[in-house]
Amino acid sequence: xxxxxxxxxxxxxxxxxxxxxxxxxxxxxxxxxxxxxxxxxxxxxxxxxxxxxxxxxxx
Amino acid sequence: xxxxxxxxxxxxxxxxxxxxxxxxxxxxxxxxxxxxxxxxxxxxxxxxxxxxxxxxxxxxxxxxxxxxxxxxxxxxxxxxxxxxxxxxxxxxxxxxxxxxxxxxxxxxxxxxxxxxxxxxxxxxxxxxxxxxxxxxxxxxxxxxxxxxxxxxxxxxxxxxxxxxxxxxxxxxxxxxxxxxxxxxxxxxxxxxxxxxxxxxxxxxxxxxxxxxxxxxxxxxxxxxxxxxxxxxxxxxxxxxxxxxxxxxxxxxxxxxxxxxxxxxxxxxxxxxxxxxxxxxxxxxxxxxxxxxxxxxxxxxxxxxxxxxxxxxxxxxxxxxxxxxxxxxxxxxxxxxxxxxxxxxxxxxxxxxxxxxxxxxxxxxxxxxxxxxxxxxxxxxxxxxxxxxxxxxxxxxxxxxxxxxxxxxxxxxxxxxxxxxxxxxxxxxxxxxxxxxxxxxxxxxxxxxxxxxxxxxxxxx
Numbered sequence: 001x002x003x004x005x006x007x008x009x010x011x012x013x014x015x016x017x018x019x020x021x022x023x024x025x026x027x028x029x030x031x032x033x034x035x036x037x038x039x040x041x042x043x044x045x046x047x048x049x050x051x052x053x054x055x056x057x058x059x
Numbered sequence: 060x061x062x063x064x065x066x067x068x069x070x071x072x073x074x075x076x077x078x079x080x081x082x083x084x085x086x087x088x089x090x091x092x093x094x095x096x097x098x099x100x101x102x103x104x105x106x107x108x109x110x111x112x113x114x115x116x117x118x119x120x121x122x123x124x125x126x127x128x129x130x131x132x133x134x135x136x137x138x139x140x141x142x143x144x145x146x147x148x149x150x151x152x153x154x155x156x157x158x159x160x161x162x163x164x165x166x167x168x169x170x171x172x173x174x175x176x177x178x179x180x181x182x183x184x185x186x187x188x189x190x191x192x193x194x195x196x197x198x199x200x201x202x203x204x205x206x207x208x209x210x211x212x213x214x215x216x217x218x219x220x221x222x223x224x225x226x227x228x229x230x231x232x233x234x235x236x237x238x239x240x241x242x243x244x245x246x247x248x249x250x251x252x253x254x255x256x257x258x259x260x261x262x263x264x265x266x267x268x269x270x271x272x273x274x275x276x277x278x279x280x281x282x283x284x285x286x287x288x289x290x291x292x293x294x295x296x297x298x299x300x301x302x303x304x305x306x307x308x309x310x311x312x313x314x315x316x317x318x319x320x321x322x323x324x325x326x327x328x329x330x331x332x333x334x335x336x337x338x339x340x341x342x343x344x345x346x347x348x349x350x351x352x353x354x355x356x357x358x359x360x361x362x363x364x365x366x367x368x369x370x371x372x373x374x375x376x377x378x379x380x381x382x383x384x385x386x387x388x389x390x391x392x393x394x395x396x397x398x399x400x401x402x403x404x405x406x407x408x409x410x411x412x413x414x415x416x417x418x419x420x421x422x423x424x425x426x427x428x429x430x431x432x433x434x435x436x437x438x439x440x441x442x443x444x445x446x447x448x449x450x451x452x453x454x455x456x457x458x459x460x461x462x463x464x465x466x467x468x469x470x471x472x473x474x475x476x477x478x479x480x481x482x483x484x485x486x487x488x489x490x491x492x493x494x495x496x497x498x499x500x501x502x503x504x505x506x507x508x509x510x511x512x513x514x515x516x517x518x519x
Contacts, residue, residue, distance in 0.1 A: 013180065015174065016178065016179040017179065025171075029137075029172065036133060043213065043214065044213075046501065047214055050492070050500050051488060051489045054489070054495055055489050055491045
């Protein structure tokens with residue numbers, strides 16, 4: 001990812017300055033969604049298994 | 060002489076630049092500080108809901124609360140903020156009269172890939188406004204969270220929390236809070252402190268969920284009578300409620316538009332979100348008077364510390380929609396009346412066989428409704444919007460229309476999505492887990508490892 005501050009100095013720079021400006025916003029955005037999906041799926045699976053275990057134990 | 064004037068002009072320009080920089084830093088800091096103050100709402104909800112749960116469910120209730128807050132943040136980044144700017148005029152995505160709404164505007168300022176949705180030297184407002192709205196959003200999810208403790212599946216709950224916090228309430232805010240909102244521009248709807256767009260929406264959403272979720276095991280007897288299921292720590296609950304009150308100050312602070320910025324309504328005086336003039340000082344009278352009236356009214360009818368502290372919330376919620384306008388003794392009366400009614404509404408909900416574990420509907424749904432309607436009863440005739448002449452006025456009809464919209468917009472998605480989750484088996488925990496306790500079932504930690512607080516309840 002290239003720095004949006006291309007003049008070699010912050011002097012006179014204006015506007016957005018975050019990493020990946022104009023190039024990698026979408027990949028990082030999608031990365032957050034994938035991480036969320038994985039975390040929620042794993043959480044749901046853990047919860048499901050926990051309920052199955054307690055139902056089996058309590059009969 | 061000419062040189063003196065040039066020096067004077069340069070000095071004035073320098074002073075103006077310094078004043079502008081100070082003013083912008085003040086406004087940026089103002090909204091930034093609303094955020095940690097509003098985090099106290101979530102500290103409070105965390106303590107409140109854990110305390111209101113039996114010890115066997117304390118940590119599971121806490122996890123639910125923490126996770127709802129965390130999940131609201133990315134989803135509000137993805138879509139919530141965009142909805143606020145895209146839909147004020149209805150569902151058409153058209154631009155409103157103020158020119159700060161509609162599809163093109165939302166894409167420019169609030170799309171997650173917009174250059175304003177991250178560090179930007181030209182924009183010192185978007186991040187702090189977005190942050191304050193995230194905290195409003197998380198508050199709606201926390202309101203839902205309390206009512207459904209001790210038997211909802213975590214997966215189902217987080218779906219509901221995201222739907223409420225990142226989609227439903229913010230649509231209500233676009234309609235009833237935004238300067239281009241159709242409820243505002245067409246009906247003069249006035250809801251300064253979000254009695255409708257936050258509290259009613261969340262309360263009615265929770266009601267829809269509770270109908271599908273069903274009561275906790277042991278809540279109702281075969282003859283239909285109800286059992287009390289006390290939480291394991293009333294002191295924790297009371298402290299939590301007081302922390303929510305502390306956070307409300309940040310919430311109401313976040314509803315104020317500070318003067319002097321390019322996006323401000325005024326150069327000299329604070330405004331409501333509708334551009335009507337108000338003062339933080341005046342609002343302070345009314346928050347405290349509503350708070351006091353709420354506690355005393357609830358004490359008068361219940362003598363119960365839980366309802367007294369819920370009455371403190373209820374008093375402020377009762378006053379919230381018009382908290383920029385009230386004569387302070389009237390704020391006391393409005394809070395007092397609202398909180399006096401609140402326990403009876405809770406009893407009525409219980410009679411309907413609905414198990415609302417913390418009275419979320421009574422406190423937020425019903426008193427949000429009362430707060431919106433009372434503006435139409437005693438606040439009619441005020442100009443509802445900024446402008447020089449012939450602007451739409453606050454009216455009973457406008458408030459009634461707003462209240463109906465908030466009730467429907469809250470209830471229908473809550474009922475519909477929870478019904479879908481119920482059909483999919485994602486709403487309610489199995490009976491065995493509810494009886495054993497959710498902490499023992501799925502939490503790799505113990506709230507009280509030395510077993511100081513054994514659960515005693517009909518559902519044990």
